[in-house]
Amino acid sequence: MILQSDDDARPVVLPLTAMSSGHSFPNVDELIANNADYADGWTSIADVRPDRQLCVIACMDSRMDIFSILGLQNGEAHIIRNAGGAVTDDAIRSVCLSQRSLGTREIVLLHHTRCGLLNLNEDDFKADLEQELGVRPSWALEGFTDPYRDVQQSMRRLQMSPFVLHTNHITGFVYDVDTGLLHKVELD
Ligand SMILES: [Zn+2]
Numbered sequence: 001m002i003l004q005s006d007d008d009a010r011p012v013v014l015p016l017t018a019m020s021s022g023h024s025f026p027n028v029d030e031l032i033a034n035n036a037d038y039a040d041g042w043t044s045i046a047d048v049r050p051d052r053q054l055c056v057i058a059c060m061d062s063r064m065d066i067f068s069i070l071g072l073q074n075g076e077a078h079i080i081r082n083a084g085g086a087v088t089d090d091a092i093r094s095v096c097l098s099q100r101s102l103g104t105r106e107i108v109l110l111h112h113t114r115c116g117l118l119n120l121n122e123d124d125f126k127a128d129l130e131q132e133l134g135v136r137p138s139w140a141l142e143g144f145t146d147p148y149r150d151v152q153q154s155m156r157r158l159q160m161s162p163f164v165l166h167t168n169h170i171t172g173f174v175y176d177v178d179t180g181l182l183h184k185v186e187l188d
Contacts, residue, residue, distance in 0.1 A: 045075040049103045052076045055095055057154070058110035059085040059117075063177050066110065078104060084117040084150070085110055086142040087157040096163040106169035109154050109185075111147045113176050119145055147174045151185040 024030065054077040058066050066072070066079050080094045087109075098104045120143035130136040144150040151172035159167050172185040 047075070050075065050077045050098075053103055053105045054078070054108065055080065055098045055104040055106070056108045056110060057081075057085050057087065057091055057095070059083065059112055059115060061112055061115065061177070064110065064112060064175060069110070069175060069180070069182070070108070078102070084115060084142045084144070085112075085154065086150075087154040087161075088140075088142070092158075092161050092163050095158070095161075096165075099165050105166045107158060107164075107167075107171070109151055109158075109170070109172040110182075111151045111154070111172070111174050113147060113174060113178065115144075115147060117141070117143045118147065119143070148183075148185050152187055155185070155187060 052072070054072075056066055056070065056072075056077050057080045058064060060081045060083055066081075067074070070077075078094070078098045080091050080098075082088065082091060095104075095107065120141065122141045122143045125141050125143070126136050144153075151174060155170055155172045158164050158170055173182040174185060175182055
């Protein structure tokens with residue numbers, strides 16, 4: 001299915017399954033109404049520092065409710081999310097602030113099965129962009145073929161970064177989106 005985005009003439013290609021929800025689109029009016037309900041009986045948390053001194057780096061996948069998966073409550077952890085849960089320069093930026101200014105001392109990585117980045121060919125993806133837009137992105141897509149190896153890669157990047165001060169407690173997991181279970185990843 002080819003959709004035309006509202007703000008420009010560039011086609012956006014989506015698989016048919018992405019359009020099967022019963023929600024109205026765009027969502028923002030419903031989100032505002034949801035927020036009014038959320039703010040009813042609201043209790044604020046005074047301390048900006050995460051109560052568990054924990055920083056989680058996770059994939060942005062919509063099937064992963066990080067707080068529920070780990071049994072966390074609001075105010076207990078930083079959650080850094082991007083495509084794949086990759087340890088990019090920007091993820092390092094957030095971890096650096098999290099540790100130096102906000103007191104976190106433990107990092108948990110959450111990658112997962114059936115990720116959108118699984119088996120995605122970086123060269124093909126960039127070539128498509130270049131052909132369509134005339135510009136090849138400077139960033140890495142961070143595609144991978146094995147989520148377990150990808151977690152190991154991310155753990156090593158954290159350990160090797162000069163900006164990550166506290167590396168004694170880094171644990172990586174692959175989350176199975178079909179069972180809800182975490183599988184711990186050891187470094188070779
Ligand atoms: Zn993913």
